[in-house]
Amino acid sequence: MPTAVSARTIEITDPASDEPVGSLVAATDEEAAEGVARAVAAFPAWAATPPAERGLRLRAAAQALAARADEVAAMNVRETGKSPGDAKGGVEAAVNTLLQYAELGPVHRGKRLRGAWDAIDVATPQPRGVVLALTPWNDPVAVAAGLLGAAIVSGDTVVHKPSERCPHTGALLDEVLAAALPEGVLVHVTGDGATGAALAADPRLAVIAHVGSTATGRSLAAAAVPNDVHVIRENGGNDPLVVDADVDPVWAASQAALGAFANAGQICTSVERVYVHRAVAEPFLAALVAEADAWTERSRQPLVDRRMRDAVAAQVEDAAAAGATVLTGGRVPDGAGVFYPATVLTDVPEGVSVLTEETFGPVAPVVVVDDFETGLRLAGADKYGLAATVLTNDMTHAHRAAALLPVGTVKVNAVFGGAPGGSAQPRAGSGSGFGYGPELLDEMTTTTVVHLGLPGGAA
Structure with missing residues (x-):
């Protein structure tokens, strides 16, 4: 029940x-x-x-x-x-x-x-x-x-x-x-x-x-x-992850998976949307799908209740109906418990709820961008302002992210972590x-x- x-x-x-x-x-x-x-x-x-x-x-x-x-x-x-x-x-x-x-x-x-x-x-x-x-x-x-x-x-x-x-x-x-x-x-x-x-x-x-x-x-x-x-x-938060062209795509996928799927995606600062540079998009997506399947197999962590799972499933279904491609997951499993698989979406159109609203489930919607500036701009174009992550080897890009992203916490090259005694002020929604x-x-x-x-x- x-x-x-x-x-x-x-x-x-x-x-x-x-x-x-x-x-x-x-x-x-x-x-x-x-x-x-x-x-x-x-x-x-x-x-x-x-x-x-x-x-x-x-x-x-x-x-x-x-x-x-x-x-x-x-x-x-x-x-x-x-x-x-x-x-x-x-x-x-x-x-x-x-x-x-x-x-x-x-x-x-x-x-x-x-x-x-x-x-x-x-x-x-x-x-x-x-x-x-x-x-x-x-x-x-x-x-x-x-x-x-x-x-x-x-x-x-x-x-x-x-x-x-x-x-x-x-x-x-x-x-x-x-x-x-x-x-x-x-x-x-x-x-x-x-x-x-x-x-x-x-x-x-x-x-x-x-x-x-x-x-x-x-x-x-x-x-x-x-x-x-x-x-x-x-x-609430709708935290973005921006993946630059100069990073190892397999490592970047492991970071994205950790951010999106840990605690079944039910963390305030979970990765809610991913903007990946086209230069590394193909190997990144392949690695992220493998990571998602591994998380589903080993974690076996449910969502908190059926009301939450229904909301997550509805967002994925709406995205698929709008043209997004479900690379893995995306289906409510049979059997007891309130489980939902780690899910990867791509070809996600602008404006769908999985990109604009907090999902609070193990879902990684991926948008492929042509350059870092586009990813940064899309990452910042949001009504929330909790946190954001950038994966890059370019210090200029890292500094631009810190200066321009309108969030309380900007993380560079790690989706989680921080020094003891840290604090931050969320912004906007x-x-x-x-x-x-x-x-x-x-x-x-x-x-x-x-x-x-x-x-x-x-x-």
Whole structure:
């Protein structure tokens, strides 16, 4: 049976086997409001807690999560179909993220400003208040840990509603973390989209932090305006990959496959469209088809549910109907589970949804271009602005890509990766604000500037 949300009950089935995982009841509007009230009540004491102590509490929460890593990962596998290795890696990444914020939070510095000789001016970060964290299903533990950790160590309190596609994983994560924190610092709310909308409309919030679809992010941003709530959004992406004429086409195909097919294409920064130079297009496509077939054979990772698979299949079918050639994959397999094969398309016409919309499945639509400039131009002509990758041996081309692509992250010669402590701001339809890294501490705090002059008449 497919995942369903009916009569305020969230029912989850294992996407790999169609076996039931369990059901949870979504919070009523009154219960959601009570969750916010608990966070509001806890905020003054938590904000007044010394940052070093907040860091120690967050460290204890990280250690508690590490102790139950296998349990949390196993639940993630059952709910979302993520591979056991990736699920365990996500929990390990979450632990490391919490530990990093436990160290960074207490040393989050203000500034001394230079003014008159007889006065002192300081700018210091202050907690904002109650943070509503709405987190996704595709990497639910690692992503949530970033938003929760940064908010908690900054002195904010948090109401966390995980995705309705992984409610048991989110509930277990919050149970583990909240046990190491004072009452009300981390409040869990189970719910669906209606629950999230009710929470977002609460005037007692100070921040809404959302990772998910662009449509939902925009509705949350609109709900925040009347209440002057600060919004952090990492939303949809349609990330391009540009393959230059001077690269090894077999290596380029391996990069494209990794970007498009890892986690069944369900990564925020997955490769969603490929622009390959005509000079290497033929061997690149041959190698990419071989890579796709190998991914299908060995990964056996399902999509999260049938609703998602239906959307992916519809985009591929629409492209084929418009004239695209399906080189491999492109058919919903028989049998149990929500599987979809790694798929390669070519001769993809402009304007079809597989090129213009986020697919979130293991699909690589390939467009052959006559020169690098055309590939760069098409890569940048998009309503999203999350990330982009360029594979090239030409440093001039690499510099042009970095300067011209209107995205938050430009990657050269690697579809994934980055230095520790990195952060980025998505653009356009992909959201706004720093959603991770040290800069997330700035998003979770507000700055107070204090001018200290001498008392009246003092020399």
